[in-house]
Amino acid sequence: MTTFVDRVVLHMQAGDGGHGCVSIHREKFKPFGGPDGGNGGHGGSVSLVVDPQVTTLLDFHFRPHLKAENGKGGAGSNRDGGNGRDLVIKVPNGTVVQSLDGEVLADLVGVGTTFEAARGGRGGRGNASLANARRKAPGFAELGEPGDKLDVVLELKSVADVGLVGFPSAGKSSLISVISAAKPKIADYPFTTLVPNLGVVRVDNHTFTVADVPGLIPGAATGKGLGLEFLRHVERCAVLVHVVDTATLEPGRDPLADIDAIESELTQYGGLADRPRLVALNKVDVPDGKDLADIVRPDLEARGFRVFDVSSATREGLRELTFAMAQLVDESRRATPPAEPTRIVIRPKAVDDAGFTIEAEADGSYTVRGSRPERWVKQTNFDNDEAVGYLADRLARLGVEEKLAKAGAEAGDLVRIGEREFDWQPTLYAGVDFVPGNRGTDLRLEDKSTRPRAADRLEARKARRRRPEDEIEGAPEAPADDLDDPDDD
Known part of the structure; x- marks a missing residue:
């Protein structure tokens, strides 16, 4: 027997980007x-x-952890890594995607509707892509960006035009079985129906769907019985039909009290006051049921x-009832404005938008927020x-310093950028006067008194080129590291 699941929590992980490669061509x-x-x-x-x-979220109940494929790392000889395969999750029509705190992220209605829940990380650039005229042979590469991690709640809300509501054993399942091709379970005990049943009804030129919503009893809106689990399936219905058992033998039950109790639960749930209602006095084939129907009508x-x-x-x-349903559904469809075509809105960035913000924290630290600097730090x-x-x-060129x-x-x-913390040391770009060194070094950490001046190094180089080899013996010798420094060219 198939288990019906209409609410699950998913833990989704997009694939990480592959690392760039550090390689030098040799032959x-x-x-x-x-x-x-x-x-x-x-x-x-x-x-x-x-x-x-797909009609249920059962698969995700047993397999809630989903992960897309990681990107492959780059290799030498300018070989780029392969992209990871996207993970496409098939869900039923009417699935609502929410965050754990209840924020609606997407309402998936209509076959083919797609929502990208978690974006894969970008691949890191190799040292071939990082080379330029100044940095001819980078000794590093970018790391792959981690993929998004997201925990979401999936809720299934049946997409039906008409919702059948009523007490257990009122005959809702029997009714939907005779007006449509649906074959729900029918038995003579309460709570036979444990899942919403959908049926398609055709009346002349009208076609609409009917949902049998189970488990509505007094207190359902507060969690009693099964009502709280299935009241969400009434939300999308354009028409509500009260199915009333006129032949019940339970003491204290009558059609008016049943309808009042169901209306009270619908009111507490909220959002259904504007839906037109019909009343179906069921089981009038029973003599006592027919008499009671004549009394309460x-x-x-x-x-x-x-x-x-x-x-x-x-x-x-049944014919009169289905025609009345079709009329109300048609009126609801005509009153609903047609869906506007999707428009792509392009909003250019402001001229003074640097793409990041800086927030001063109460503890004296600073937090840099922005997609670009945070991504650069991750890579x-x-x-x-x-x-x-x-x-x-x-970061300096972006204007962070x-x-x-x-x-x-x-x-x-x-200073915090993403998940990293730094002790900020201002550079030349921030208005501090210092001489930058090679990559990975900082001449501010050296003793200025022992560091040869750039003019002295240049004079020593000129003297070396100008004098014959036998005259160099008495000349001051420049440090070997400085003679080969490309920053002096």
Whole structure:
């Protein structure tokens, strides 16, 4: 027997991006052929799509953890890594995607409707892509960006035009079985129906769907019985039909009291006051049921209800009831405005929008928020000094250091970017006068008195080129590291 599940919690993980590769091309007679590290592949995304063949969330009840494929890492010889495959999750029509705190992220109605729940991470660039005229052979590559992690709640709300509501054993399942091709379970005990049943009804040129909503008893809106679990399936219905048992033998039960009790639960649930109502006095094939229907009909009509005497056993009154349903459904469809075509709205960034913000915290630290700086930090290998220097240059060019200085940050203050914390040391870009060194080094950490001046190094180089080799013996010798420094060219 298939178990019906209409609410699950999913833990989704998009694929991580592949790491970029650090590689130098080498072959015979070409010991240094330049960087040729490939880029990492992008991670796969997780998407939800409506499939007409799926009617329950049962699969996710047993398999709530879903993960897309990671991107492959880059390789030498400019070989890029493969992208991870996207994970497409098929869900029933009418699935609502919510965050854990109740925020609606998507309402998936209509076959083929798609929602990208978790985006895959970007692949890191290899050192071949990071090379430029100044940095000819990078000794580092970018790491792959982690994929999104998201916990969501999936709720299934049946997409039906007409909802049949009433007490257990009122005959809702029998009614839907004779007006449609649906074959629900029918028995002579309460709570036979444990799942909503959907049936398609055709009347002349009208076609609409009918849902049998089980488990409505007094207190259902507060969690009693099964009503709280299935009241959500009434939300999308355009028409509500009260199915009343006129032949019940339970003491204290009568049609008026039953309708009042169900209306009270619908009112407490909320959002259903504007739906038109019909009343189906069921089981009039029983003599006592027919007599009771004749007695309560004037009172129900005085309340404004359209009342129909029906019998699922003899099919009495079903034609009139289905025509009334079709009329109200047609009126509801004509009153609903047509869906507007999707418009792509392009909003250009403001000229002064730097793409990040800086917030001063109460503890004296500063937090940098923005998709670009946070992504750059995630893609930086902090075990590589050259990669850290490259990150510092990128942040400085973006204007992060300048804004930190304007916000009042001083050297040594704690700065947070994403999940990383740094002790901020201002650079030349932030208005501090210092001479930058090679990648991964900072000349501010050295003693200025022992560091040769750039003019002295240049003079020593000129003297070396100008004098014959036998005259160099008495010349001051420049440090070997400085002679080969490309920053002096």
